[in-house]
Amino acid sequence: xxxxxxxxxxxxxxxxxxxxxxxxxxxxxxxxxxxxxxxxxxxxxxxxxxxxxxxxxxxxxxxxxxxxxxxxxxxxxxxxxxxxxxxxxxxxxxxxxxxxxxxxxxxxxxxxxxxxxxxxxxxxxxxxxxxxxxxxxxxxxxxxxxxxxxxxxxxxxxxxxxxxxxxxxxxxxxxxxxxxxxxxxxxxxxxxxxxxxxxxxxxxxxxxxxxxxxxxxxxxxxxxxxxxxxxxxxxxxxxxxxxxxxxxxxxxxxxxxxxxxxxxxxxxxxxxxxxxxxxxxx
Amino acid sequence: xxxxxxxxxxxxxxxxxxxxxxxxxxxxxxxxxxxxxxxxxxxxxxxxxxxxxxxxxxxxxxxxxxxxxxxxxxxxxxxxxxxxxxxxxxxxxxxxxxxxxxxxxxxxxxxxxxxxxxxxxxxxxxxxx
Numbered sequence: 001x002x003x004x005x006x007x008x009x010x011x012x013x014x015x016x017x018x019x020x021x022x023x024x025x026x027x028x029x030x031x032x033x034x035x036x037x038x039x040x041x042x043x044x045x046x047x048x049x050x051x052x053x054x055x056x057x058x059x060x061x062x063x064x065x066x067x068x069x070x071x072x073x074x075x076x077x078x079x080x081x082x083x084x085x086x087x088x089x090x091x092x093x094x095x096x097x098x099x100x101x102x103x104x105x106x107x108x109x110x111x112x113x114x115x116x117x118x119x120x121x122x123x124x125x126x127x128x129x130x131x132x133x134x135x136x137x138x139x140x141x142x143x144x145x146x147x148x149x150x151x152x153x154x155x156x157x158x159x160x161x162x163x164x165x166x167x168x169x170x171x172x173x174x175x176x177x178x179x180x181x182x183x184x185x186x187x188x189x190x191x192x193x194x195x196x197x198x199x200x201x202x203x204x205x206x207x208x209x210x211x212x213x214x215x216x217x218x219x220x221x222x223x224x225x226x227x228x229x230x231x232x233x234x235x236x237x238x239x240x241x242x243x244x245x246x247x248x249x250x251x252x253x254x255x256x257x258x259x260x261x262x263x264x265x266x267x268x269x270x271x272x273x274x275x276x277x278x279x280x281x282x
Numbered sequence: 283x284x285x286x287x288x289x290x291x292x293x294x295x296x297x298x299x300x301x302x303x304x305x306x307x308x309x310x311x312x313x314x315x316x317x318x319x320x321x322x323x324x325x326x327x328x329x330x331x332x333x334x335x336x337x338x339x340x341x342x343x344x345x346x347x348x349x350x351x352x353x354x355x356x357x358x359x360x361x362x363x364x365x366x367x368x369x370x371x372x373x374x375x376x377x378x379x380x381x382x383x384x385x386x387x388x389x390x391x392x393x394x395x396x397x398x399x400x401x402x403x404x405x406x407x408x409x410x411x
Binding site: 031036037038039040041042048097099116118134135136137153154155156173174175192193194211212213235236239242243246262265268 | 310311312316317319320321322328331332335336337338339340342343344345346361370373389391392394395396397399401402405
């Protein structure tokens with residue numbers, strides 16, 4: 001193990017002389033003086049009880065997204081999209097409080113980058129649904145494709161059916177709930193957040209996960225590198241039961257029987273290991 | 283997260299426990315338990331009202347917000363500016379992480395919803411549509 005003398009290579013690299021402190025940006029902000037605003041200052045002021053329907057059968061994705069934005073600007077807080085016809089990239093980038101319903105299925109990259117809306121999809125969704133989701137809820141009544149919730153950072157993403165492979169790849173927060181089975185490499189490179197799968201999980205579950213928690217109700221084909229079993233706490237069991245109930249779901253054999261997978265955290269020091277050491281550890 | 287149970291570990295020390303951390307002068311891993319799920323019995327009135335406004339029955343994205351520590355001070359990470367918001371000295375820190383997390387959530391919300399949030403200025407400068 002290296003010692004802390006001034007001949008170590010880290011000194012030559014400036015790691016001890018180059019200060020990382022003192023680079024903070026000061027922004028003056030008083031907790032008491034700010035108004036109690038619950039939405040972003042530039043968000044559209046919508047009324048959740050003000051409802052409208054939008055038939056998108058003959059519209060392109062860009063046109064649809066702009067129309068949804070225009071409706072929010074008019075104060076509509078409840079929008080029903082009819083005939084989405086599995087079109088790609090629908091309703092991306094909604095940074096607003098909104099109730100949104102799709103009467104049909106979505107194609108690739110549906111509802112990506114959302115921050116705030118509560119969305120229901122009555123059909124299926126294609127690849128990368130809710131990619132980079134920040135907050136809100138999205139419930140898919142049927143099945144979902146691969147990379148469901150890729151790079152999600154917050155909010156609840158629910159699929160009541162089965163999902164494809166790499167669910168929650170690069171997950172950085174939020175909760176992904178799968179009512180059925182999930183494919184291979186689910187939770188790949190997961191950094192934080194929670195994933196609940198009531199059915200089975202494919203091979204290499206949680207491969208290279210850095211942190212976060214995965215709960216599996218069925219069988220696990222295999223765990224990936226640095227994914228190890230963990231012990232469920234009481235507060236986690238209560239949290240999971242409550243969270244599933246929010247979406248009318250229940251663990252088939254009870255939440256206490258679910259398997260918990262966490263990071264072994266052997267990768268935390270990966271930059272300190274030689275390649276042959278990594279093989280030994282993992 | 284360190285295995286130490288001292289809640290003030292990162293307030294009272296630099297958190298550099300291992301030889302490797304001392305070598306690089308930086309703590310490895312998060313400075314708080316990112317996997318700690320919230321205890322909803324400890325919600326503040328402000329957070330309850332926020333949940334009602336947003337139509338959520340739990341904390342949603344705020345479940346991932348915890349009180350952390352930066353430069354020896356209590357702080358909460360704001361993902362929208364990729365920086366830390368320090369907790370003012372006027373706010374007394376509770377003796378448990380669950381209550382500290384609730385303070386962090388409320389502070390972060392008020393900051394993000396403020397007209398003085400840096401994102402407002404950035405949007406004015408760079409917003410495309």
